[in-house]
Amino acid sequence: MRIDIVTIFPAFFDVLEVSLLGRARATGLLDVRVHDLRDWTHDRHRTVDDTPYGGGAGMVMKPEPWGEALDAVAAGDARPTMVFPSPAGEVFTQATARQLSTREHLVFGCGRYEGIDERVFDYAAELGEVRLLSLGDYVLNGGEVAAMAMVEAVARLIPGVVGNPDSLVEESHEDGLLEYPSYTKPSLWRDRAVPPILLSGNHGAVDAWRRGQQEERTRARRPDLLGPDD
Numbered sequence: 001m002r003i004d005i006v007t008i009f010p011a012f013f014d015v016l017e018v019s020l021l022g023r024a025r026a027t028g029l030l031d032v033r034v035h036d037l038r039d040w041t042h043d044r045h046r047t048v049d050d051t052p053y054g055g056g057a058g059m060v061m062k063p064e065p066w067g068e069a070l071d072a073v074a075a076g077d078a079r080p081t082m083v084f085p086s087p088a089g090e091v092f093t094q095a096t097a098r099q100l101s102t103r104e105h106l107v108f109g110c111g112r113y114e115g116i117d118e119r120v121f122d123y124a125a126e127l128g129e130v131r132l133l134s135l136g137d138y139v140l141n142g143g144e145v146a147a148m149a150m151v152e153a154v155a156r157l158i159p160g161v162v163g164n165p166d167s168l169v170e171e172s173h174e175d176g177l178l179e180y181p182s183y184t185k186p187s188l189w190r191d192r193a194v195p196p197i198l199l200s201g202n203h204g205a206v207d208a209w210r211r212g213q214q215e216e217r218t219r220a221r222r223p224d225l226l227g228p229d230d
């Protein structure tokens with residue numbers, strides 16, 4: 001998969017060099033290209049923002065550098081999927097991550113200030129698929145942190161990026177429930193014992209206990225994930 005990231009803060013993405021995604025890049029599974037939006041400006045001050053039409057607080061990202069950036073990163077590609085993190089977008093979920101993980105080419109456009117001139121999204125829709133996606137119902141200072149989270153959630157679903165594929169299915173949200181609790185040695189730590197069932201060697205009983213824990217936790221913490229009958 002190829003991922004282009006357009007931002008005025010390329011340094012935010014330096015950490016993509018480490019851990020599993022760093023290895024996926026090194027082995028060629030992932031081709032991540034980070035671009036400075038200011039490289040598509042033409043004035044001495046490399047201006048990317050201007051005052052909003054209609055008035056109001058803050059500044060808006062100018063359309064011209066974005067248009068050139070999208071033209072450049074989409075060049076030669078039939079139809080990339082362009083993701084713009086936005087608190088006004090649809091909520092990004094594990095289902096969204098799964099959809100995006102099937103794409104050949106993703107472009108992340110990271111806004112700053114009060115956001116990007118709306119016409120950029122209309123224009124982008126002529127180049128490919130456009131998704132305005134929100135990480136959650138809270139406000140960040142820009143799209144970078146949201147894009148980073150989405151890149152990680154998507155890239156780990158690409159075959160080979162996560163070494164053991166079993167660890168992909170035994171996860172919160174993969175089966176619509178929260179993950180069961182995990183324990184490791186020692187079996188007694190600071191007066192706290194590991195649930196004895198996990199030491200029993202009875203795999204059927206362990207599976208049933210874990211499923212019960214998933215349901216109990218989901219009911220307590222995330223009832224919104226459950227249907228009326230659960």
Ligand code: 6SD
Nearest residue numbers: 087111112135136140142143
């Ligand atoms: C100005 C942005 C882009 C500002 C954001 C996304 C979410 N879930 N919260 N905040 C955000 C994205 C904020 O550019």
